[in-house]
Amino acid sequence: MNLLNNKALSPPSTDRVLVWMLRAIATLVGALVIVITLFLLWEAWPILQSINWLRFLSDSRWQPSQNLYQMTSMIIATLMVVIGAVLLAVPVGVLSGLFCHYYAPAPIATFYRNLLKLLAGIPGVVYGFWGLVVVVPLINRLHPPGSSLLAGILLLALLILPTITLTFDANLGEVKQVYWQDTTVLGFSRWGTIWGVMVPSARGGLFTGILLGTGRALGETIIMLMVCGNIPQIPTSLFDPIRT
Incomplete structure (x- = not known):
């Protein structure tokens, strides 16, 4: 009797497959976002290292001729x-x-x-x-x-x-x-x-x-x-x- 009740309460196999498919898709999307972020950081790292972040975020001057941006x-x-x-x-x-x-x-x-x-x-x-x-x-x-x-x-x-x-x-x-x-x-x-x-x-x-x-x-x-x-x-x- 307990075995029958467990079978009745357990989700169908098709539902379990759908759940795992959705989890896999969600994981793939999250992994793609992480990969894109890492790629952008990797390519921009040489420029990021050369920036004076304190001046970049606090200085109000904008003079492209002198390479001054903010x-x-x-x-x-x-x-x-x-x-x-x-x-x-x-x-x-x-x-x-x-x-x-x-x-x-x-x-x-x-x-x-x-x-x-x-x-x-x-x-x-x-x-x-x-x-x-x-x-x-x-x-x-x-x-x-x-x-x-x-x-x-x-x-x-x-x-x-x-x-x-x-x-x-x-x-x-x-x-x-x-x-x-x-x-x-x-x-x-x-x-x-x-x-x-x-x-x-x-x-x-x-x-x-x-x-x-x-x-x-x-x-x-x-x-x-x-x-x-x-x-x-x-x-x-x-x-x-x-x-x-």
């Missing part, structure tokens, strides 16, 4: 543009998700979600070109030269907004199925239900969307090259050109 301004500019884009995109993403679930008619909500899915699939170079011909001239009218930290923040926020909104929206839909009817029966107001129950319960999806959006923003290069001015300096205002 990373300080680019690191600071990257952090500023990414943080600014996230701070701009998160509130809009949260309000967009709530609008789709609790305020918009079904056809409008469906249209808005499909629009976000379309925007999520557009390459960064398209955003960059649109920013170059539309956003940069608009900023230039306010404060020259137009190519600036502000342009980068606006374009990056637009780039990561669909990711944050769709992730939060999906999690909000799951939470709504669980809690909406119960809170309605208990007599909660719409406002109290949304901000007191739904948003806190869906914060996991929001954090996931923020992480995914931040990762995409950190990896974006073409937009920054097209709209930020490509000048290695520490910005003192939103209208200063930067390089990330």
Whole structure:
């Protein structure tokens, strides 16, 4: 009897084969990443040894004619543009998700979600070109030269907004199925239900969307090259050109 129970509880052989195949694939992918990293370090090692890292990370001078380069301004500019884009995109993403679930008619909500899915699939170079011909001239009218930290923040926020909104929206839909009817029966107001129950319960999806959006923003290069001015300096205002 125990033997029969053990056979009934044990996974089928096909499942075990699939599990080991997936483990092997995951191990192979991890090994490839390690090999690529080691190869890059091996090839770059002669240059890495000749760099004065303290000066490279602390000196603000950028003089290619004298072989003087630095990373300080680019690191600071990257952090500023990414943080600014996230701070701009998160509130809009949260309000967009709530609008789709609790305020918009079904056809409008469906249209808005499909629009976000379309925007999520557009390459960064398209955003960059649109920013170059539309956003940069608009900023230039306010404060020259137009190519600036502000342009980068606006374009990056637009780039990561669909990711944050769709992730939060999906999690909000799951939470709504669980809690909406119960809170309605208990007599909660719409406002109290949304901000007191739904948003806190869906914060996991929001954090996931923020992480995914931040990762995409950190990896974006073409937009920054097209709209930020490509000048290695520490910005003192939103209208200063930067390089990330």
